[in-house]
Amino acid sequence: MAVLLLNASMQPLNVISHRRLIILLSKERVAFLDERSQLEAAEALSGRRLPQGVVVVRLLRTIQVPRRLLRPNRRNLLLRDDQTCQYCGYVGAAAELTVDHIVPMSRGGAGDRWDNLVVACKKCNWRKANHRPEEVGMHLRRKPGPLTQEYAHIIFLRYPELKAAYEALLTV
Numbered sequence: 001m002a003v004l005l006l007n008a009s010m011q012p013l014n015v016i017s018h019r020r021l022i023i024l025l026s027k028e029r030v031a032f033l034d035e036r037s038q039l040e041a042a043e044a045l046s047g048r049r050l051p052q053g054v055v056v057v058r059l060l061r062t063i064q065v066p067r068r069l070l071r072p073n074r075r076n077l078l079l080r081d082d083q084t085c086q087y088c089g090y091v092g093a094a095a096e097l098t099v100d101h102i103v104p105m106s107r108g109g110a111g112d113r114w115d116n117l118v119v120a121c122k123k124c125n126w127r128k129a130n131h132r133p134e135e136v137g138m139h140l141r142r143k144p145g146p147l148t149q150e151y152a153h154i155i156f157l158r159y160p161e162l163k164a165a166y167e168a169l170l171t172v
């Protein structure tokens with residue numbers, strides 16, 4: 001069972017544990033978004049059993065989310081770039097993709113900055129080699145920026161079932 005916590009503004013915030021859900025419910029900080037969840041939670045609260053399946057709850061008051069910066073490691077870069085080569089658009093398995101330094105480190109490019117790192121397929125990385133993209137007629141598909149902890153798509157990549165539940169909610 002997964003519990004998706006939304007801000008009062010409906011922005012996905014996090015996935016929380018049963019225990020945290022019970023605490024938030026008992027403090028009347030959250031509300032359920034559908035009747036079935038409401039019912040299941042009432043049962044959970046009365047101690048009979050835990051809710052089944054996906055539960056979506058919404059905070060009753062908006063909270064400010066601190067923008068926690070993640071490290072631009074390979075895993076996070078693959079998440080940010082949706083496992084897509086940022087030069088040619090090829091979407092591949094993680095093993096088929098490399099991390100490219102836009103300005104090569106040998107030419108003074110930073111090795112640890114979000115704005116100098118992108119996911120590239122092996123072919124593009126080989127073609128680009130020790131060049132800046134513009135020197136070999138290559139272009140980035142979008143400007144690379146930092147990834148922060150609260151980005152909804154990180155949550156949804158890790159929990160696809162929550163993505164479906166959230167999207168269903170927005171289309172009602």
Ligand SMILES: [Zn+2]
Nearest residue numbers: 085088121124
């Ligand atoms: Zn490519």
